[in-house]
Amino acid sequence: MSIAKVEKALCSFAAQKTGTAIVLKGEWGTGKTHFWNRVVKSSFTSFSRPKYSYVSLFGLNSLNDLKRSIFENTVECAKAGELVSKESVFENLKKLDLSDATTGLRKILKFGKEAKVPFVGSFGGVIDSIQYALTGDTIICIDDFERRGSGLSSRDVLGLISRLVDSKNCSIILILNDGSLDKDDEFFSFSEKVFDYEVTFAPSEQESVNLVFDTTRENRKSAIENAVKLKINNIRLLKKIDFFATILDSALIDTHSKVIQQAQSTLTLAVFSVYGGEKCKVDIDFILAHQGSLASYMPDNTNISTEELELKQITREKSTYLDEYGFGSCDAFDVAIIDLVRKGYADEDSLKLLIEGLEKKIKHDADIALLQKAWDLFHASFSNNDSEVLAAFELAISRALQHFDINDLDSVTSIYYELGQEKFINSVADKYFAEVFPTLGIREKYDIFQWPRNEYLSLKLDQYFESLAIKGSLSELICAVMEGSGFPDGDLRRGIAQATDDEFYNYFAQLNSKEFTRHARALLKCGEVQSHDDDATKDYQAIFIKSYSALLKLSELTPINAIRMNKFKVYSDTYTKHTNTFKNEQQ
Numbered sequence: 001m002s003i004a005k006v007e008k009a010l011c012s013f014a015a016q017k018t019g020t021a022i023v024l025k026g027e028w029g030t031g032k033t034h035f036w037n038r039v040v041k042s043s044f045t046s047f048s049r050p051k052y053s054y055v056s057l058f059g060l061n062s063l064n065d066l067k068r069s070i071f072e073n074t075v076e077c078a079k080a081g082e083l084v085s086k087e088s089v090f091e092n093l094k095k096l097d098l099s100d101a102t103t104g105l106r107k108i109l110k111f112g113k114e115a116k117v118p119f120v121g122s123f124g125g126v127i128d129s130i131q132y133a134l135t136g137d138t139i140i141c142i143d144d145f146e147r148r149g150s151g152l153s154s155r156d157v158l159g160l161i162s163r164l165v166d167s168k169n170c171s172i173i174l175i176l177n178d179g180s181l182d183k184d185d186e187f188f189s190f191s192e193k194v195f196d197y198e199v200t201f202a203p204s205e206q207e208s209v210n211l212v213f214d215t216t217r218e219n220r221k222s223a224i225e226n227a228v229k230l231k232i233n234n235i236r237l238l239k240k241i242d243f244f245a246t247i248l249d250s251a252l253i254d255t256h257s258k259v260i261q262q263a264q265s266t267l268t269l270a271v272f273s274v275y276g277g278e279k280c281k282v283d284i285d286f287i288l289a290h291q292g293s294l295a296s297y298m299p300d301n302t303n304i305s306t307e308e309l310e311l312k313q314i315t316r317e318k319s320t321y322l323d324e325y326g327f328g329s330c331d332a333f334d335v336a337i338i339d340l341v342r343k344g345y346a347d348e349d350s351l352k353l354l355i356e357g358l359e360k361k362i363k364h365d366a367d368i369a370l371l372q373k374a375w376d377l378f379h380a381s382f383s384n385n386d387s388e389v390l391a392a393f394e395l396a397i398s399r400a401l402q403h404f405d406i407n408d409l410d411s412v413t414s415i416y417y418e419l420g421q422e423k424f425i426n427s428v429a430d431k432y433f434a435e436v437f438p439t440l441g442i443r444e445k446y447d448i449f450q451w452p453r454n455e456y457l458s459l460k461l462d463q464y465f466e467s468l469a470i471k472g473s474l475s476e477l478i479c480a481v482m483e484g485s486g487f488p489d490g491d492l493r494r495g496i497a498q499a500t501d502d503e504f505y506n507y508f509a510q511l512n513s514k515e516f517t518r519h520a521r522a523l524l525k526c527g528e529v530q531s532h533d534d535d536a537t538k539d540y541q542a543i544f545i546k547s548y549s550a551l552l553k554l555s556e557l558t559p560i561n562a563i564r565m566n567k568f569k570v571y572s573d574t575y576t577k578h579t580n581t582f583k584n585e586q587q
Helices: 003-015 032-046 063-072 086-094 103-108 124-134 154-168 187-194 205-212 218-229 235-249 257-275 284-289 306-325 332-343 348-379 386-403 406-418 422-440 455-467 474-483 491-497 501-510 516-528 534-555 559-586
Strands: 021-026 051-056 074-076 138-143 171-177 197-200
Touching: 003 032, 003 171, 003 197, 021 032, 021 154, 032 138, 032 171, 032 205, 051 063, 063 074, 063 124, 063 154, 138 154, 154 171, 154 187, 205 218, 205 235, 218 235, 218 257, 235 257, 235 332, 257 284, 257 332, 257 348, 284 332, 332 348, 348 386, 348 406, 386 406, 386 422, 406 422, 406 455, 422 455, 474 491, 474 501, 474 516, 491 534, 501 534, 516 534, 516 559, 534 559
Parallel strands: 021 171, 021 197, 051 138, 138 171
Antiparallel strands: 051 074
């Protein structure tokens, strides 16, 4: 039954002049009480009774407790739905006719600052009876039936409902959660004789979100759509989503719409997973570990056990659930949102940093998409549209050059060279290597996945790596190596390799230190280094050849130097091998 029909049925019940008892039932958390209160506030003027009382059975342990609670909570229909106050209780107590009561009782009911409701003591039973006698001609809502105290039986409650309807001209609505009672509960034995009919409250997901969210708010649009997508009709869960979304509102002010969409998508899923119990098909730990579903769809190993196969099937089902929802993989921003749901508060500083990073990524994706649009235009036809294609590439260059990798630039450069536009694209390359490439943190040639085909870009790339060499005297550079933990890869190696033969000769000729042997051997060991980077290997070879050559020249100057050279002759075969290799490469 749609909520419009339920509302109509409840209004019809409340307007009925004869005493009636009905049950409003539905799944736990779907908002039955919330909806009934909304009907009360909007339609009390059409109620056939002048009075209204809302009673929760939670914690009530006796029939007298229930009777008393009905009396205490009775208000005029115009005040229906408001919280019962001390004043409204006193107003009800004033209705008691105690003109013949003892002086003691009259004194108790003088309503000064210390006035207390006289529910106990020797007058308690008398007052209970008077209160019940005054109860009548009232619409009564009895809630939390399944949470009543152990001393209050179903038979007692249903018996009282029957008497209030038959003898007191009351209309009673009992709110009940489906599946909340044991099969043998007395309720099922007597309910048919007490209640005229049942109204089932089973709102759709869209109807439920309309009850909780302000659907006119743009910043709740994504949360509403996600709740409907996850089939959440539990009012408590929806209120939690709205609560946490409110906490996020301040952090998401003026952020990109895609950031808000991701935040509310993850938030809705996290609330459902943490608080939704078995209704949600994925647990929060699975969400946190999820990095895409590709691995779960890999072919099964033929030797896999039955237990492993079942576990993999469960993983596939959870991955499919997340895929269909639109949750690709869990990133740091998602983790922060999940942390908010678990803790109940947000680390605003961390969240702002993550939002800034996410906005940069979104801008990157939007900018680099311009390059893809240019390529799409290029490949779309054989039309004579050179100027249009170049305009698309130039827009991408102007907006997204900082997001190009070297292969992006190489591909675009090839188009411009073919069209005779070398001057323009070379100036773009100059700007790229001056402003963009240095920010990428690439320090070694082997970090380049594919070396550019264009000669100008190849030259610029070589110049860039050469420029990384640390400048300074050879003595300073070698000292820097010796002060470290070993001979390093990278900029320091390049600086030493670029030193001339004369610089190496002068270094050893002027070195007068007990560290001479250690320094010389450190440089000579470069002849034994093999690197996966050809340029690094050539640098090591150059350092070795220049070092050994300098020592050979010095050893020829005096007989004592020739003796000193003996300790380095172990590298003579390596020297011969490298010098032959170098000569062959030069030919």
